[in-house]
Amino acid sequence: MITLSSCEVGNREAAQGAVEVSGAPTVTTTPTLTPTVSRETTTPSAVSTPIPIAQDTPTIPPTIPSAAPSEPRSSPSLDFSSLEKTLIERYGNAKPKKWGENVPGVRTHLTTKEQVIALTFDACGGKEGSGYDEKLIDYLIKENIPATLFINARWITANKDIFAKLAANPLFEIENHGTEHRPLSVNGKLAYGITGTKSVNDVIHEVKDNADQIEKLTGRRPVFFRSGTAYYDDIAAGIVHDLGFQLAGYNVLGDAGATYNTEQVYNALLKARSGSIVLAHMNHPEKDTAEGIMKAIPELKKEGYRFVHLASYTLN
Template identity: 80%
Template sequence: MRKRLVCFLFLSGALIALTGCGVERGPMKLADEPAVSGRPDSVVSAAPVVQGAVTPVPTSKVIPTDISAPTDAPLLPAKLPSLAQTLVERYHKAVPAKWGENIPGVRTHLVTQDKVIALTFDACGGKEGSGYDEKLIDYLIKEQIPATLFVNARWLAANPDIFAKLAANPLFEIENHGTEHRPLSVNGRAAYGIAGTKDVSNVIREVTENADEIEKRTGRRPLFFRSGTAFYDDIAVDIAHDLGFQLAGYNVLGDAGATFNTEQVYHALTKARSGSIILAHMNHPEKDTAEGVMKAIPVMQKAGFRFVHLSAYPVE
């Protein structure tokens, strides 16, 4: 059983549970650190088992998202719900010092030495594609392969019936891929040509609006968030943690945004090691992801690996 650490904040006479418990941060000097341009399709070996790993507990309080960005000072409490207002007050002057896919607070592997692998598939939606790779999903169902599906709000809106079927299938764990599929940033920083969220209140919207929709449709609030492009700055990481979410990174680039051919997907997946988190996509049926996955999984199983949901083990 996972150990859970919950910190409490008194706001407006009410006790609110926060996870991650980010320390209040003032302005920080921006480090001269270049943006990460991409990830190799190599695998980071699993870390040693960490005793007492903490799994943040998502807040059960649904956060309204009618939030306006601050200008010179935080908005008045009357204009924001208490938790969101607190986060705006805490972070609106903070300056990011880190940017990338693999920065502190982004979880990239399962904490285990068991021969297990977490398959995760993003469904991005919008111009990034609102298709459905039925061949891939049908194969996973036929072979009883668990997977974690990161669904964006635009893909959900385009595929409500498919989403309902996937959410009802215990093979699949549904997680949060954001509202507008943006890199998570407090200053609009872009990745792969996609503009990031522009301020603290936009970070809150990007994380919570789609989580609210998933919870409304499934009765379960997502535990994990993965941003569009999987890029973050360190301030946005702290905000997401304060909102109660774990940030799901990866250490195996499975299909490079559904651009890999069959052989590239196969070779990427078969490099996975104990505790690997694989990132691939389920929204491009016209691409070769399904064929590569179908070729790799029997080989991985023969090597003694089994597949698990992302929530099955602690992650770090």
């Protein structure tokens, strides 16, 4: 099934509705915001040391347990140049075996039986992707609806004052949508016509540089990463894990890169279920995402659903 998750490409026959997927969880730490909604009680698990990956059989460590949400961490104390060298040595000659939105390590559901949904909105940046859907955000604020915002470095540069206001509002959890909004690859693989990162070093900086910027501006280091187009190869996914982040996928395609009309957005959201993660966009005010969201949320509320941050729950 082909789904569209990039805000920089045109409409194509994207799947409408929920896409049920799963991936092997891989995480080292799970820092979080103080939640503004009730959260599921979990017990932290011991975290295993990342397993070195053999050059001829690249894979992501499958046995690292999930960790419950914890307090925000401070900046990594490990000297970055040493970490970068270690990762290049570990993954430099590894050859990817998997490619797509749901490689092992991509987390697509909240681990819960509660009637909760995580709304996530990407802000991709760039020439045609640096707009601000004020109608959407104002509606979320008016209705007191938490949401997780995946922000690209280019969008931050184009919207510094708006970013500061969003980051200061506890309704919004700020997460990492990359530095140049690229698919995450070690060999330049394309997704929807966008060239991916081309090396281990490129992967590291696509993730880390924007995380550093967000931490500097907000005082909180992102917990989750979502690449441009939401595509990864398995080597890149392992690198993200070793950098200390979780890969945030989705199981409800909310607006197909802001190409859905109002009814399509509405119908997609009504297929959300307990623990669903919805992917939509907040950087195209000229599109119909806001109208579809505003139409769907009252219906979901009537069905008993609440809306939560990603970091308020363990993901799987």
